[in-house]
Each structure stands twice: as structure tokens, then as C-alpha cells.
Amino acid sequence: MATTMEKTYVVGMDIGGTNTVFGVVDSRGNILGTDSIKTGAYEQAEDYVAAVCERLMPLIEAHGGAEKFRGIGIGAPNANYYKGTIELAPNLPWKGIVPLGQMFKERTGIPTALTNDANAAAMGEMTYGAARGMKDFIMITLGTGVGSGIVINGQMVYGHDGFAGELGHSIVDSTPEARQCNCGRKGCLETYCSATGVARTAREVLVANAEPSLLREIPAEQITSKDVYDAAVRGDKLAIEIFQRTGEILGKALTNFIAFSSPEAIILFGGLIKAGDFIMKPIQEAIDKNIQPIFKGKAKLIISELKDADAAVLGASALGWEAK
Amino acid sequence: MATTMEKTYVVGMDIGGTNTVFGVVDSRGNILGTDSIKTGAYEQAEDYVAAVCERLMPLIEAHGGAEKFRGIGIGAPNANYYKGTIELAPNLPWKGIVPLGQMFKERTGIPTALTNDANAAAMGEMTYGAARGMKDFIMITLGTGVGSGIVINGQMVYGHDGFAGELGHSIVDSTPEARQCNCGRKGCLETYCSATGVARTAREVLVANAEPSLLREIPAEQITSKDVYDAAVRGDKLAIEIFQRTGEILGKALTNFIAFSSPEAIILFGGLIKAGDFIMKPIQEAIDKNIQPIFKGKAKLIISELKDADAAVLGASALGWEAK
Numbered sequence: 001m002a003t004t005m006e007k008t009y010v011v012g013m014d015i016g017g018t019n020t021v022f023g024v025v026d027s028r029g030n031i032l033g034t035d036s037i038k039t040g041a042y043e044q045a046e047d048y049v050a051a052v053c054e055r056l057m058p059l060i061e062a063h064g065g066a067e068k069f070r071g072i073g074i075g076a077p078n079a080n081y082y083k084g085t086i087e088l089a090p091n092l093p094w095k096g097i098v099p100l101g102q103m104f105k106e107r108t109g110i111p112t113a114l115t116n117d118a119n120a121a122a123m124g125e126m127t128y129g130a131a132r133g134m135k136d137f138i139m140i141t142l143g144t145g146v147g148s149g150i151v152i153n154g155q156m157v158y159g160h161d162g163f164a165g166e167l168g169h170s171i172v173d174s175t176p177e178a179r180q181c182n183c184g185r186k187g188c189l190e191t192y193c194s195a196t197g198v199a200r201t202a203r204e205v206l207v208a209n210a211e212p213s214l215l216r217e218i219p220a221e222q223i224t225s226k227d228v229y230d231a232a233v234r235g236d237k238l239a240i241e242i243f244q245r246t247g248e249i250l251g252k253a254l255t256n257f258i259a260f261s262s263p264e265a266i267i268l269f270g271g272l273i274k275a276g277d278f279i280m281k282p283i284q285e286a287i288d289k290n291i292q293p294i295f296k297g298k299a300k301l302i303i304s305e306l307k308d309a310d311a312a313v314l315g316a317s318a319l320g321w322e323a324k
Numbered sequence: 325m326a327t328t329m330e331k332t333y334v335v336g337m338d339i340g341g342t343n344t345v346f347g348v349v350d351s352r353g354n355i356l357g358t359d360s361i362k363t364g365a366y367e368q369a370e371d372y373v374a375a376v377c378e379r380l381m382p383l384i385e386a387h388g389g390a391e392k393f394r395g396i397g398i399g400a401p402n403a404n405y406y407k408g409t410i411e412l413a414p415n416l417p418w419k420g421i422v423p424l425g426q427m428f429k430e431r432t433g434i435p436t437a438l439t440n441d442a443n444a445a446a447m448g449e450m451t452y453g454a455a456r457g458m459k460d461f462i463m464i465t466l467g468t469g470v471g472s473g474i475v476i477n478g479q480m481v482y483g484h485d486g487f488a489g490e491l492g493h494s495i496v497d498s499t500p501e502a503r504q505c506n507c508g509r510k511g512c513l514e515t516y517c518s519a520t521g522v523a524r525t526a527r528e529v530l531v532a533n534a535e536p537s538l539l540r541e542i543p544a545e546q547i548t549s550k551d552v553y554d555a556a557v558r559g560d561k562l563a564i565e566i567f568q569r570t571g572e573i574l575g576k577a578l579t580n581f582i583a584f585s586s587p588e589a590i591i592l593f594g595g596l597i598k599a600g601d602f603i604m605k606p607i608q609e610a611i612d613k614n615i616q617p618i619f620k621g622k623a624k625l626i627i628s629e630l631k632d633a634d635a636a637v638l639g640a641s642a643l644g645w646e647a648k
Contacts, residue, residue, distance in 0.1 A: 078618060088618060136484040150584070152476055152483075159476075159586025160460040161622055166583040169616050171576060175499060183616050252495060259490040260474070260584050262483025292493050292507050294402060294412060298485055 007070035009063050011056065011110070012317025014117060015039060015076035017091035017144070020048075022056055024063050025317035029128045031310055033059050045094045049103045060108065071323025072104055072112040075120025075316040077147075080162040084114050087163075090182055091145075113323035117141070117312065119156055119165060121304075122149025124315025125267055129305040136263045139304075140167065140254075142270035145182075146190040146197075152261050168194070172253050193250040195271055198225040201242050213238040225272060232278045243278040250279075251286020258299050259292060269304035269311065331394035333387050335380065335434070336641025338441060339363060339400035341415035341468070344372075346380055348387050349641035353452045355634055357383050369418045373427045384432065395647025396428055396436040399444025399640040401471075404486040408438050411487075414506055415469075437647035441465070441636065443480055443489060445628075446473025448639025449591055453629040460587045463628075464491065464578075466594035469506075470514040470521075476585050492518070496577050517574040519595050522549040525566050537562040549596060556602045567602040574603075575610025582623050583616060593628035593635065 009032070013022035016039060023034035035055045042048035060066055078089035084101025086092065101112040115123070122139035125131040131139070135154040141147040146168030150157040157164045168190035169183050178187030179200065191197050202215055202223045214231040215223055215238060231239035254266055272279060284301055306314060333356070337346040340363060347358035359379045366372035384390055402413035408425025410416065425436040439447070446463035449455040455463070459478040465471040470492030474481040481488045492514035493507055502511030503524065515521050526539055526547045538555040539547055539562060555563035578590055596603060608625055630638060 152481055153479055155477055157476055157585055160588040161586050161619075163618050164584065164586035166586075166616060166618070169583050170580045171614065173498060174496060174573075174576060185614060185616065249498075252498065256494045256580070257584070259493050260488065260581070261481055262485050262488035262490075264484040290495065290509060292490060292509065294487050294490070295485075 006068070008068050010070050010317045010320030010323075011060070011072040012313035012315070012320060013052075013072060013074045014120070014312030014316050015074060015086075015092070016117070016312075017077070020052060021313055022052065022059075023313040023317070024059050025314065025320070029314060029317075031313060032063065034313060035059060040093055043093050045098045045100065045103065048094070049100070049107060053104075053107045057108070060110075066109045069110045071320035072108065072110050073120070073316040073319030073321070073323060074100065074104070074112065074114045075117040075312060075319070076100070076114060077117060078163070079114040079116045081113070081115045081119070081156075081158045082162040084112065086114070111323040113319045115156070115158075115319055116147065116149075116163075116165070117315075118147030119149040119158075120315035120319060121147070121269055121306075121311055122151055122267075122315070123156065123318040124306055124311055125269075125304060126151060127318040128314055129311075130267050130302050131265065134264050136261060137265045137267055138167070138257055138261065138263045139267045139269060142193060142195070142268060142272035144195055146194050150261065167253075167257060170253055170256065172249055189250070189253050193246055193253070193272070195225040198228055198242060198246050198272065199223050201245055202228050202239075205238055205242055205245075209238060211238055215239060225275075229275045229278065232275065240278060243275055244282045246272075247279045247282025248286045251283040252290045254283070254287055254299075254301075255290045255292070255295075258287075258295050262295060263299050265300040265302050267302050267304055269306070271308075273303055330392070332392050334394050334641045334644030334647075335384070335396040336637040336639070336644060337376075337396060337398045338444070338636030338640055339398060339410075339416070340441070340636075341401070344376060345637055346376065346383075347637040347641070348383050349638065349644070351645075353638060353641075355637060356387065358637060359383060364417055367417050369422045369424065369427065372418070373424070373431060377428075377431045381432070384434075390433045393434045395644035396432065396434050397444070397640040397643030397645070397647060398424065398428070398436065398438045399441040399636060399643070400424070400438060401441055402487070403438040403440045405437070405439045405443070405482045406486040408436065410438070435647040437643045439480070439482075439643055440471065440473075440487075440489070441639075442471030443473040443482075444639035444643060445471070445593055445630075445635055446475055446591075446639070447480065447642040448630055448635055449593075449628060450475060451642040452638055453635075454591050454626050455589065458588050460585060461589045461591060462491070462581055462585065462587045463591045463593060466517060466519070466592060466596035468519055470518050474585065491577075491581060494577055494580065496573055513574070513577050517570055517577070517596070519549040522552055522566060522570050522596065523547050525569055526552050526563075529562055529566055529569075533562060535562055539563060549599075553599045553602065556599065564602060567599055568606045570596075571603045571606025572610045575607040576614045578607070578611055578623075578625075579614045579616070579619075582611075582619050586619060587623050589624040589626050591626050591628055593630070595632075597627055
């Protein structure tokens, strides 16, 4: 029967430094089942792929088996869309170049495509979220690091080598005092505007400033961006100042991105955005203050419409429909 | 006869703050005749268009008349590709929004398209120059200002409003000491890496430094980037230092652009590039030093293959073939 050959589902898989989450998604964007494993528990990529498949294959079987699946879409740091590889990823346990797409395809029999996690988030936003109908937008993910997915003329920007869209590593501070980044350089946006960047700013502000703060009750090295948010909610002046500084740096950086591709919107996603107006207002103010006259008031600053829990899997799944 | 209806030619027109140059170009990129007028002599856009057409129409007539022309392509600062307008151009005499495309179309009867001058240069490079066959590259024009034209997936990046590609206004210095830019902001790339930026650096270096220099023979306010080059050629240490600093700033900025779109090449064009190794070596060194590991050694740094005299008209003419 022809119907048994129909490719009804895709797998969306999000590979993070801590967890790998995967799910079965139908053509309407419904997540029909998910599971996860710990990424860091597998030093060898082969063992990792085997462990994922041990959990994934039952999900696939429960939805009619591999022949009902159009593709597997994977979002992962340092993923190369053109080659289906993960290359030199500092936050993943595997060194060098890992042909992850091919490895999953061989094990599952399903075509597999990879892109970086922020690109996957942008695809999710374009397919199911705030960017529906937009042809030019930039997605910025503010998590442990800062990622980005760029869409121009309705197409994901992969660049000549598949690695475009590393806006978290734009240099925003060129002074000798700029912060050291994990990428080996200094002054990258990510060192200021990620969750870890906010925690770092908190430690600096507390040292540089004698004012009382709720944050002083926490050992400096243990302060998280969540602590800063909790303190800000309780009216803590230094905590509010920390978000103010973070937003200023991000807003200024966004004006540079706007000067590049003049997007219709900048879509923000990730844990840091939960700080709400504490961070959003300084970002918007910094944009308004630093934007070139020709772009004034044009690019909308909006928050992702996808639920945190679903966004990564949904985004990656959108890529699954194009897998070859 | 069908042949008399064939659209054999285009007009390429480059509108600069000082001169407007235009020429008739055939489908092979041969420039068959050019003329020019002074842009600044016409305070009213109507008078300006009339003055251009007074010189342009005889050229058009000499090549078979308007019906032999496929289009007029115009490169101009702050040109809006989508609307055919020039908007808020600080270096042109006309204020507000000027519907230049429509004005030329009405006077000549030939479809007219506009884009900014750096986009036109990129189109020229893609059609006739160093970027033939490339799908992802960034053109940087280093003249009185710093312009850029970005090509991604084989398409010119216009952005949602037609103004994308303002890389000369990337903020490269966020400190309070950053240089004031004509655009109203501080720390723009253009204030450091244009011909005027080099002259500005020269004045600063001469004040900050007691060393002897050939440049001290010139009144500080009259120093040009050409003077700095001439001094560098004669082995002047401070002049060489000035190009070194300029190249460092530009190279660092280029790593940010590479992180955005991961181009196959960065193509440099304009007066400043005549400084040769004095500027090219520091640029390449700053790229190598500041590039993210994932992009190391990938994007080629190359010099435009188009002759200065022809590039602007050729680039703009490439747009003429698409005019509607």
C-alpha cells in the first residue's frame, strides 16, 4: 500500500553540552514523544550515538518505524550543515571532526541533517514561532553562551563553509581589559551577555562597588544569572545595574548586526530573557541610542514565541524535513 | 525589424559627493563612452537630474537611442534598492527622500534601478572581477568613507528595507574616547579605516609622539592618507605605524564580519588599498590573530580586480540589466 511508504514524521534532536533531547514531530509541529540522555557521559562519539539510538529507536518504532520518517534534524554546537559534521566543539566531549550525521543515518536508516543549535532555533521560529512570514531576521539565543541564527531573503545563512552566524563571538570590547572568551579571543559578546557573562558582571560589580546588595549573601563564585534576577525582582539596586550594563552591551552589538543585514526583527530567546524588563528595556534603549539614523525605529525587538522546553526539538525537527 | 528592438546597452552611473560619472556599457562589460558632472553644483534634485540628462542623452542617442537600452543602474550613497530613492544622504546636497529612480526614468524613458555605491561595486566584482563564481563574499570599499556590499547565497543582501550592508558604521570602539562619526554615533569603523580616518590617526600619532617624521613638514590639518603613504614609502617610521594601526582595526572588524556570514572572500577596494603591504599585512595579521578557530585560514583577503576608474560605472551598470 502506498500509505505505508508515506514519510509522516521527523525526529528533532538538540545536542547540548549537558543533555541531548530528541523527539518525534509530525508535519503540524506537534511533539509526539521525547526522551533524553546525558551528553557528557560518552567520551566516544560511537558510544554516544549508540546510547541515543537505544532510546530513540523505540520512539521511532512506536510511530511506525524508520520508513515513516522523512529525516532526523539535529541542532548542535559547531555543527556543519554542508558536511553533517560537528567540528572542534569546545563544549562537547568529542574532539576533532565527528561525522555525526552519517553515524545516525547508518544506525537508523533515516536521512540526517545537522545545523548549529541557534540556526535550529531560528528555523523553529520561522516555521512555528514569531518569525512566521519573515524573510529577514536574526535570532539571538542567550543561554550559557550566546548563539545566533540569521535568515536573509528567506534563507538560513550558512556561509561558504556552513559555520556562519557566530554573533556571540563578535568582539564588543577591543580594550586590553576585555574579558577572555572560551574561544581563545578577548572581548566576545558572549563573555558579557550570556548567563555566565551576567554572573561575571555581578562579581565585578560587587567588588567595584561598596553598596549593599542581596547578592553579597551568596558566595561570589556561586552567583548565577538567576540569583541576579531574583535580587532585581526584590528591588536590589546593584542587580538592576547588572542587567542594565548587560542590556547596554547587547543593544549596542545589535545595532552592528542591524547595520549588516537590516533585519525586520531581532528575536531573543533563552534563559536571560526571563529577566523581562530588567534586561529588555536597557537593550531597547541602547538600540535607540546607538542605531544609525537610517535604521531608526525599524528592526523590531521581540521575544521568542516558542516554549523553552519545545523550541530546541521543534527547531531541529524543521531541518529534518529537508534532510537528504 | 526585431533587431531594432533589442536592448543592447545599459547605463552605469556612480553618484558621489563630488562627481557623478556615467557611461554606456555593453553586455560584455565594455564601457563605450562616459561623461560626468559635479554633483555638488545642484542644490535641487530636479536641476541635478536635468544636468545629468543634458550630458547623458547625447551618449544614449549616439548608441541608438533609449529603445536600445535595457536599463540605467545607479550606485549612490544611501540608495534604497526597493524604492529607487536616495534617503537622508549626509554627503549629497539633497535633503530628505529623493525619488531619483523615477525622476531618471521619466526623463529618459529607460527603467532605472538604484543601490548604494558599495553594493554596486560588489555587483561589478561579481560580474566582471575577483568575485566571479563566488556565492558568499563581502566587498569593503575604503575611500573617503568605508562602504560595504554583502553577497550571501549568490544574492546581494539588501535587508528588509533596502539599506543592509552598512559595515562602515560598525562600532569598533565602545570607549568614551571613541571617535565621533558623521552619522552621529561614536566609534564607527569608518572613523578609523577610511582615507579621512588615516589622516585623523596621523594627526593623533604626531601629537602623541615626539619622534621625527616626514609628516611633520606638512601642516597637521592638511595631511592626507596619500601623504602618509608617500612618507611610508620613504621609510618613515610613524607613517608605517599609522597604517599598522589602521590595518589592525580593520582586520579585527573583518573577523566580526566573517563571524556573521562566513564569506569565501573579503574583497577590498579603494584608495587606501594603494598603500599595498603597508596596510594589507597588518590587516591579514590582525585577522589571523583575532579570528575564531573555526574560521581560521578560511576567508581569503583579496584586492579588487576592477580598475578604479571603471569600477563604479561597471558596478552600477550590472544593476541596469535588472532594472524594471
